[in-house]
Structure formats: C-alpha cells, structure tokens
Amino acid sequence: MNSERRFREDEIMANNGAGRRFFGSILLAASLGVSPSLSLAFDESPxxxxxxxxGGAFTxxxxxxxxxxxxxxGLGTLYRPEVTAYYARLYPGLSDQTHTAQTFIGxxxxxxxxxxxGGLGIGYQEFRVDSLFKERTTTLAYGKSLMEKRMSLGVGLKMLDRSYGENADTANAFSGANPGNRTGAQDPVFLNGHSKTALGVDLGALYTILPDIRxxxxxxxxxxxxxxxxxDDxxxxxxxxxxxxxxxxxxxxxxxxxxxxxxGQADTRLQLGGERLWxxxxxxMLAVRGGAGVGGRDYRQVNVGAGYEVNGVVLDYVFTLPLGAADETGNLHNISLSYKFGRAPAEDELYEMMREEREATARAEAALKTAEAESAFIRAERNKLLNQYATDVERLKAELAAAKKAGAKPAAAVPVPTRVLSAAERERLARDxxxxxxxxxxxxxxxxxxxxxxxxxxxAGRIELLNGILGKYSKxxxxxxxxxxELERVKSDLAQVSTDYRITLDFYKKTVAQGGDVTERISLLERMIKRYSRSGIDLSEVKNELAKLKNP
Known part of the structure; x- marks a missing residue:
C-alpha cells in the first residue's frame, strides 16, 4: 500500500507537471492519513x-x-471593540504559479x-490552494481579567474544516498492480467524502509579574x-x-x-519582535516593527513592518524574508486593515502603557517636617555654641584687663586658651x-x-522632597x-508623564470630535483628574471642561 501511495504521488507530478507538484504533496499526505508538511492554517502561519x-511573538x-x-x-484586556481583516499571499515564488493565500477576519x-x-471574540480564517485544497477555521473565544487585572484567562472553541478539491487525480485512481495505469475508479481515500470537520480547543493565560513585564x-x-x-490525523x-x-x-x-x-517529530521555535510607537x-500614531524567528525544520525568517492609526482606523504592513527551506518560495508583502470603535484611542489604553504611580503626599510632608526639625535643632545648637564662645572671649578680655590694672600677670594657664580658643578659632570650630x-x-x-x-x-512627591532637601542644605x-x-532625573521623568498627559488630552478632544456622549466624556475627564492631580501638571483646562459638562 505504501509503494502504491508513493507511486501515486510520482505519477501526479510526472503527468501533471510542475503545476500540480504543490497539490501532489497535499494529496499524498491525505492518502497517507497525515498532515501535509506545509505551513497551513491549522499549523503555523502567522x-x-x-x-x-x-516575528509571530505575540503570546x-x-x-x-x-x-x-x-x-x-488577551480578549480580557481589550478596552474597546475592534474588527480586522488580513490577507496574505503565501509562497508567491512557487514555480508552478499555484495561488496560495490566507485570509483572516476577526x-x-x-x-x-x-x-x-471580560471580552468576546469571533473570527474566520481560511487557507486556500487554488481550488485544490482548503482549510477553514471558525473561532469563538472568551477572555476574563482577574486579580485586579494582573491575570487574564481565556478559552477558544474552533470549528476546523479541511477539504480537498475534486479532479482527475481523485476521481480516477492509479492502479497498485499496474503502476502508471489508472483504474477508472475513485481514489479510495475519498470514498467517504473530500472533507473532514472537527472541534478544536484553545486555552490561554496572561500574568503581569512587574508593571512593565508580562x-x-x-x-x-x-x-x-x-x-x-x-x-487518524x-x-x-x-x-x-x-x-x-x-x-x-x-x-x-x-x-x-x-x-x-x-x-513523533518535534518542532521548537524561538521568535523575537520589537515595536516602537510615535x-x-x-x-x-505611527509604529515601526521588526522581528525574527529560528527553529526546527529549517525555519528561519526576518520580518519588518509598520503601522499607522488615525481616528480608529489602523493600517498595518509586514514584509517577510524567508531564509531557510522556504527561501525559494518568495518574499511576502501582507497587510491588515482594522478599526477600533469608540474613543480613539482609549484613554485607559494609555494608562496601561504608563507605569502606575502611587500617591504619597502625606509621607512626603512628614519627611519634610522631619528635615525641618533637624535643621532647626542644628541651628539652635550652632547659635548656642557661638554665644558660649562669645561669652568666654568677653570673660577672658575682662580677666586680662583686670590683671593689667592690678599690675599682676595672668595665671600661667591663661595664655593657652588665648592661642587655642581665640574667637576666630572658636568660630571656625563651631562652623566645622x-x-x-x-x-x-x-x-x-x-x-x-x-x-x-x-x-x-x-x-511629584520626589521632586517636592528633593527641592526641600536642596533648599535646606544647598547654602x-x-x-x-x-x-x-536625582532632581534632574526625576524632572525628566515628570516631563515624560506631562507628554503622556498631553497625548491623553488630545485623545479626549478627538473623542469630542467623534461625538462621544456626555457621560463617557465626564467619566474620562474625572479619571484624568484623578490620575494626574498629584503630578504637578496644570489641569485647569480639564477641570474647566468638566465643570462645563456638569453645569451646562
């Protein structure tokens, strides 16, 4: 039976030429009852x-x-509704000009x-090789954030469908007894149909271990x-x-x-990526991206891309350069078009991008009061010492004057303090x-x-503390x-927060321009005031806008 299957593939390739080599591999895989060793929708295509x-590093x-x-x-972490459409022409460099494409709508x-x-998602994905082979996936998924949004769990149900096209190779099978001859009968692999459907399950989790690491x-x-x-396949x-x-x-x-x-063959891959936003x-907003991947089955590739978002419309592009076994199948240029509903983009999204700052005004004031008390104590001690030294100097002068008037010499011990404890030296010692x-x-x-x-x-609290310290001790x-x-560094960080605030305010203005309702706008303004009220940023514009909305 195995020799018959191998012969079937050879005959397909020989009789149909290069134009059927791609489908020949798929047909042989079907006849053997195993998955085609191609980058199919159910397998690994990004x-x-x-x-x-x-680079596919998105988990x-x-x-x-x-x-x-x-x-x-990840569905449990989304802030607003999104839709997307993606089209990818795969293997454009195939010599047989087979049209292989992937489509995703979600x-x-x-x-x-x-x-x-939580959040709900639905998607449809299709991998197609002309009319010869098709894989379709319909997905319904759900995600939910837990533990004050530090953790998120999700599950997805997928309806998977794999179908093979009907042509001369499937309707007129090759003979195992007489290689090269056709039997005139349908290929036994397809006696029960040309397609198979199954239910798949996906599970996922996210966990934030540090504010910047997930x-x-x-x-x-x-x-x-x-x-x-x-x-079994x-x-x-x-x-x-x-x-x-x-x-x-x-x-x-x-x-x-x-x-x-x-x-039994195992495949492990390492994928890396980076994204910079302006x-x-x-x-x-403009995004520039890059990625790369290496792994088993001679998987090697490099990716570069860019994205642009304005008023909720997002256009993304990627260029993929295969470097491994698939390097002769051609470079890939693919695009996605998405739309994000609601305010553009959500103010809450920026909050998730910016590191959480905890307020500590009471502690800052207590620390400053402690420093002031320490400084007052030192001043009092210094003044006490200076007064004591001045009193000693006056006493010594009086003793010297009295001794001269009486015609007697001062005690032998008197000159010693004159050299060691002069007013100038005592003042210097006090200063030291x-x-x-x-x-x-x-x-x-x-x-x-x-x-x-x-x-x-x-x-803001750090700047207040540092200004207090410098004010007390710089002179x-x-x-x-x-x-x-440290003050310069913290001021630089605060300047970045101020930039984030301006971006958030601009997004609010876009929300107004898009016709956001009053309740949503009030909620957004109140959260902005709560978020930035302790940062030292001028919030007068936001407060005035909120007052107008609450008291029209």
Whole structure:
C-alpha cells in the first residue's frame, strides 16, 4: 500500500507537471492519513500583519483582536471593540504559479465597555490552494481579567474544516498492480467524502509579574482534533510561552513555541519582535516593527513592518524574508486593515502603557517636617555654641584687663586658651561642627528620600522632597550634588508623564470630535483628574471642561 501511495504521488507530478507538484504533496499526505508538511492554517502561519511583523511573538503581548488566534486570554484586556481583516499571499515564488493565500477576519468586543464581564471574540480564517485544497477555521473565544487585572484567562472553541478539491487525480485512481495505469475508479481515500470537520480547543493565560513585564501561555489545539479522512490525523498541540517588556511606547516580545507531530517529530521555535510607537498630536500614531524567528525544520525568517492609526482606523504592513527551506518560495508583502470603535484611542489604553504611580503626599510632608526639625535643632545648637564662645572671649578680655590694672600677670594657664580658643578659632570650630551636623542631617534626609522612593513615592512627591532637601542644605556648604542629579532625573521623568498627559488630552478632544456622549466624556475627564492631580501638571483646562459638562 505504501509503494502504491508513493507511486501515486510520482505519477501526479510526472503527468501533471510542475503545476500540480504543490497539490501532489497535499494529496499524498491525505492518502497517507497525515498532515501535509506545509505551513497551513491549522499549523503555523502567522495571522495579522502586526503579529507577523513582530516575528509571530505575540503570546505575551496579546493586546488586540489577534489575541483570538495567539492567546484568547488577551480578549480580557481589550478596552474597546475592534474588527480586522488580513490577507496574505503565501509562497508567491512557487514555480508552478499555484495561488496560495490566507485570509483572516476577526472581531473582539469587551463585555460591557468597562470589561467587568471580560471580552468576546469571533473570527474566520481560511487557507486556500487554488481550488485544490482548503482549510477553514471558525473561532469563538472568551477572555476574563482577574486579580485586579494582573491575570487574564481565556478559552477558544474552533470549528476546523479541511477539504480537498475534486479532479482527475481523485476521481480516477492509479492502479497498485499496474503502476502508471489508472483504474477508472475513485481514489479510495475519498470514498467517504473530500472533507473532514472537527472541534478544536484553545486555552490561554496572561500574568503581569512587574508593571512593565508580562508573561503569556497558550495551548492551541489542546484536544488534538482529528482531521483524517481515512486514518487518524490529529493536529499537534501547540504550546506557546511568551514574554513582553512593555515600556509605554516601546515593546519587546519573545515567544518559544513547541509542537510534536503525529509522526513523533518535534518542532521548537524561538521568535523575537520589537515595536516602537510615535504619537503625534493631530496626526495619529505611527509604529515601526521588526522581528525574527529560528527553529526546527529549517525555519528561519526576518520580518519588518509598520503601522499607522488615525481616528480608529489602523493600517498595518509586514514584509517577510524567508531564509531557510522556504527561501525559494518568495518574499511576502501582507497587510491588515482594522478599526477600533469608540474613543480613539482609549484613554485607559494609555494608562496601561504608563507605569502606575502611587500617591504619597502625606509621607512626603512628614519627611519634610522631619528635615525641618533637624535643621532647626542644628541651628539652635550652632547659635548656642557661638554665644558660649562669645561669652568666654568677653570673660577672658575682662580677666586680662583686670590683671593689667592690678599690675599682676595672668595665671600661667591663661595664655593657652588665648592661642587655642581665640574667637576666630572658636568660630571656625563651631562652623566645622555645624558642617558635620549639617552633613549628617543631609545624609539622613537622603536616606529618608530613598525610603520614600522604595515605598513607591510619586514623581511629584520626589521632586517636592528633593527641592526641600536642596533648599535646606544647598547654602550650608554640604555637597548636595547627588540630590541635584536625582532632581534632574526625576524632572525628566515628570516631563515624560506631562507628554503622556498631553497625548491623553488630545485623545479626549478627538473623542469630542467623534461625538462621544456626555457621560463617557465626564467619566474620562474625572479619571484624568484623578490620575494626574498629584503630578504637578496644570489641569485647569480639564477641570474647566468638566465643570462645563456638569453645569451646562
């Protein structure tokens, strides 16, 4: 039987020429009852121009509608409805000119807008080789955030359908007894039909371990659905472990993917990606992306891409350069077109991009009061010493005058204090002691500042603390360069927060221009005030706008 199947493939290729080599591989795989060793929809083809540009490393990121395909847990983190359409022409360099394409249409919906019930996604994906072969996937998925949004879990149900086209090769089978001859009968592989349908299950999880670092895990085809026409042909379970470093407008992602095929062959891949965003006040947002991947079965490729978003419309592009076994199949140029409903983009999305700042005004004020008390104590001690030295000097002068008037010499011990404890030297000693006291107080204040920072002091609170320290000690002769450098660094960070605030305010104005309702606008303004009220940023424009909405 195996020799007959091998002969069938050879005859297909010989009699139909290069134009049927691609389908010959698929047909042979079907007759053997195993998956074609091609990058099919059920196997490994990236979906979406943005994830593809990141090298396919999207498991830990999973922050848009493509979570439906990579990690359903990401649906629980979305802030607004999204729809997307993706088209990819695969293997354009095939010599037989076979038209191979992949299509994906998806939608995601938070339930409701505040996500307290999670997020729902639905998608349709199709892989097609002319009219010869087709794989279709219809997916319904759900994700939900837990643990104050630090964790998200998701599950997806997929209806998988694989179908083979009908032609002379399937309707007129080759003879095993007389190789090269056809029997005139239908190929026995297709006696029960040319298609098979099965149900697949995907599982996913996301967990934020640090404000800027998130881990992701997904198990795709967890139940290993069977799509064999004759014998067992179970899809391999794909295990994807991902991580993302998300620093506001910069993202770095990594995925490790593993699967074991029915034949026992294992395939492990490492995929890396990066994304840099630039937000423009009136002209939307620009993204530049890059990625790469290496792995088993001579998988090697490099990806570059870009994206542009304005008023909710998102256009993404990716260029893929195969470097491994598929390098002769041609370079890929693919695009996605998406639309994000509601405010553009959501103010909450920016909050997720920016590191959470905890307010600590009371602690900052307490630290400043402590520093002031320390400074007042040092001043009092210094004045006390100076007064004591002045009294001693006057006493010595009086003793010298009395001795001269009496015609007697001062006691032998008298000249010694004159050399050691002169007024000038006593003042110098007082200054030295005061300097040491100020230095000790300055170091104590800096240690207090460090403790406040370790407990999560806000940027505004840090600036207030540092200004207080510099104001108290900069004129005492103490070296305050460390506090001055720290102040410049914190001011730079606050300037970045101010930039984020301006971007958020601009997005609010776009929401108004798009006709956002009053309730939504009030909620947005109140959250902006709550978020930035302790940062030192001028919120008068936001407060005036809120007052107008509440008191029209």
């Amino acid at each position: 979906v979406g121009a943005r994830p593809a540009a990141l 830990g990121l999973a922050d848009d509608v493509h979570s439906l395909y990579y990690n359903p847990a 939608a995601a919906l938070p339930l409701p807008a505040d996500r307290r019930w 881990l992701g895990l997904s198990l795709l085809n967890a139940n290993r659905p069977d799509l064999g026409l004759v014998s 179970r899809l391999p379970m794909i295990t994807r472990l991902g991580a993302v470093y998300d620093k506001k407008l910069l993202k770095v992602t990594a995925d490790l993917t593993h699967r074991t095929f029915l034949t 937000a423009f006040k009136r002209y939307g 002691k005061a300097y040491r006291e100020y230095s000790a107080a300055y170091e104590a204040a800096m240690r207090g500042y460090g403790a406040q920072v370790s407990r999560g002091e806000s940027l 005492t002769g103490v070296d305050v360069s460390r506090a001055a450098r």
